[in-house]
Amino acid sequence: MAGNIITTPSELACTPSRAARELGLKRGEFDLAVHLGRIRTVPDEGGGGRRVARTEIDRLRSAEGFPESLVESVRTVGTTDGAALMEVTPARFTRLARLGLVVPVRFYLNRYRAVVWLYLAEELRQFATDKNHTSLLNGRTPEGLRDQLQEGLDLRPRNWRGRHLGFLLREADGPWERAGALSALLDPLQVADIVPDPYERAHLNRFRPDPPAHGAPGSPSAHLAERIMTADQPDEIGWLRADLAQVLDEARRQRPAPRPASQPAGSPPRPSERLAGPPPTPSEHPPEPAPEPKRSRGMLSWLRRRSA
Incomplete structure (x- = not known):
């Protein structure tokens, strides 16, 4: 019967490549439009990344001036x-x-x-x-x-980081994902100082996005991109540390990091577990923690003010 037609997920959403073609965008333009929030994406239920709902494509195609207006908005x-x-x-x-x-x-x-x-x-x-x-x-x-x-x-690197963090947070579907986004802008030693538990840190690293690809991994270009990605000013570092600590508290309450059944949360792993589990980040001289802001007005609040 016509009323019993089953619609498959692939008919309700499409891949980024197909969405870009249907919207008249080059792939780089499409990615930027997603980063800016101009195109909304949804998680792929099959675990294959993010997709664009058919209703979103229809919304964009029905906008006045399409496709020229959409292309110009990301030029x-x-x-x-x-x-x-x-x-x-x-x-x-x-x-x-x-x-x-x-x-x-x-x-x-x-x-x-x-x-x-x-x-x-x-x-x-x-x-x-x-x-x-x-x-x-x-x-x-x-x-x-x-x-x-x-x-x-x-301020060009810092302002770019602020925009990039906004994109990462929009794509985050839960507190661990938000914590991973915040940690992506901090030096790993800063993260290790905030997250001393090696099991929590290993779990957090699963959600830590990579910096934008520039050159082969380990190349001078890749290292330069990593430096641009990493906060380097004391107040910016302080905001990120405060926000990361706050979001981690929420993540722990909702879904604690997995660990061996015999290992209670917050206690150091036994020697045998250190060999089997994720090792802590080595640091002979841990850095002095960046000064925390006196009031709760972190990077998340700063981003909200910029988008207001």
Whole structure:
């Protein structure tokens, strides 16, 4: 009977590659749209990554101006094109970016392993047309900001990390996944300081996303990408540590990390279990823990304020 037609999961959602084709996007454009929250994805019930629901594709295709509007919303430009779009010199554009006034959305490493930052053309146009920014675009850089630039201020890596963390948290389906996202921006020694239990740390590492792929694993380019991914400023590290500790408490309450039945939570493993279980991260000189923020206003709160 027609009323008894069974719809399979594959008919309700499709793979990212197929969704990109149906939406008229290159794969890189599709991935960026997902990162920005422009395209919503759902977990694959079969464990094969994330998929795009058919209803989501229909929603996007029915939007006004499709597909041009969708393609334009994820168009990125580098420093030269960004400066031309904002009608400023490349030097001024770079100063604005280093001050954190325009925020990169992606980066790549050129053949000289120099970092090339990319920005959303849509955001640059909005910045340039805001009358509150006229003096920044045409006038002399205020003395206080000039002093920061002379001291080496460059907020591009940090601002990119903030955007990337927002994407990772949107994709996280539970507290362990959120903890993994936060830990991805911290040095492993910082994580080991917050999570001394080797079984918990091994479980957390299952949910720790890899940095964006740049070069072969272990290559200089890959190491550079890892450095960009890792928080390096005391207040940023403090926020991440505080948020990670908070989310881990929630994760432990909901679903404790697996461990041998004879090993109670919070106690050190016996010598025989150390051989069989995941080893703790070696550190002859553990780092001094970063100062915790005095008030609960961590990276999660910062991201919520940015998206408000």
